[in-house]
Amino acid sequence: MAVDATNPAVAITPRTGAWATPLEICLLGAIWGASFLFMRVAAPEFGPAALVELRLALGAIVLAPFLWSHRGAFPLRLWPKLALIGAINSAVPFLLFAWGAERAPAGVGAICNAMTVLFTALVGATFFGERIGMGRALTLATGFAGVVVLASGRIQGAEIGLAVAAGSTAALLYGIGIHLVRRHLTGLPPTAVAPATLACGAILLLPFGMAQWPAHGPSMHAWLSVALLGVVCTGLAYVMYYRLIARIGPARTSTVTYLVPLFGVAWAWWLLGEAPTARMAIAGALILGSVAMSQRMR
Template sequence: MNAALAPTGFAARLRLDALELPALAAIWGISFLFMRVAAPAFGPLALVEVRLALGGLVLAPLLWRARAQFPLRLWPKLALVGAINSAVPFALFAWGAERAPAGIGAIASAMTVLFAALVGFAFFGEKIGKRRALALLGGFAGVGVLAAGKSGGTGAAVGWAVAAGCAAAFLYGVGLHLVRRHLGGLPPAAVASATLLSAALLMLPAALAQWPAQPVGARAWAAAALLGLLCTGLAYALFYRLVARIGAARTSLVTYLIPLFGVAWAWLLLGEPVTAPMAAAGALILAGVWLARREAH
């Protein structure tokens, strides 16, 4: 009986995986919309504090379950990774969201894969073959198109937002290597909670100093809460669930979908235009990501 039901169960799981991957991309894509809505009311630092704290608390039960694997001597390392992989990139994306359309940050975030390859080459002795070199050139060409093009904001503001998004993607690339080399073997979702909560503690003094003097409206609070609970805490949980079930390589396909969802959400819900420079930049960056992943495998 069990053997007869096994194919049906397997097919159902495949269908679930096929739905969960685009669902994760949609959740991470809409995070840029939430930042665009909430950042002007909160400011970058206060918004990031809310995001980190709520995201870390969602995953806190997983950290508590694995607490024996997190001795006190490990926490300075967790705090450093939290700053590099969460606090500063989140703040950079939020800062950019005050100045440029949500789609700009979503497209720039795809550079994470390329920066991870560059960081691996520069600091960890990893090789870059011809395809990855071409991928990096294509990606940086896309960044140039994105920064130079008129994309729903003033040229200077868009350029600075692209720079902030690329700096955030670079830090994500550094964070990937740090987690892999220094936190490997620990439960990934528990690590995510520990780094988020550590980052929240690090950011707290600056966030309190920059807390908005005027009351924050319900719309901005809702966007901030969804950014923390849905786009950070629950999204991380879904990400690690997918990694466990279908592997890191297949889960990384989400990289291709996040910019598409980010731009689509901003167009659908905020009425932000999809400009020719945004489309060209996205195509160049995603082509670079595709080339980089082909060489990696």
């Protein structure tokens, strides 16, 4: 998952007990980690395009009240930008992760998702003139080494290189999308930006989702996974995310990045029997270690 955590236009929430914050961060990590499990279950039956179309539409519907309450802040001239960001920051990354979920264990996509932080720094340095320094450059190299380790292995007898490439490309698009949001949507309420971009992504992807709609009815397990993916992992999770930003700020909220791959691997192991391999552990350690060091250097 990737949204802009630096936008200051977030409504202030009431004070909450100190115990609630770490609990909500863990819960959010568990929800976003479970999204890779749900994609793994639903993608083979729905196909990537139909699955992501439903995910985007359900997420937009859940968050629609926030967009409606701030509708005056979204003039018509803004919607082309929202459509572009919706494609880069939602529709295409979701599609890539769903495509990878058909070909690799759920934990692989969850590990690749952690690269978003590193790609955000790389995109900022490459295209927006942000300085990263030698230390952060080394952390980036370490994280990318983790991707190479992950992509070069076989899991359950299958090559996963293409799935890792898809997940890494999705993380790159998240990194680009975050910079676009910062530069073009700053000042808008994030809880309204989220449904606007999700809705645009759903509209853009609709022809592909209809063209690739499954010929045979998916199972109840697949439908339940789609519903949870759209309503909980995409809709409600965004609400939790912005509540945390309002309460504790973007820096502390970003610690959820470290929990998503851990929960993603754990859910897949527990519910799908996809045991993590030594190569996944090494790659995850390299990527998460580089993310942690990069965050400390900011």
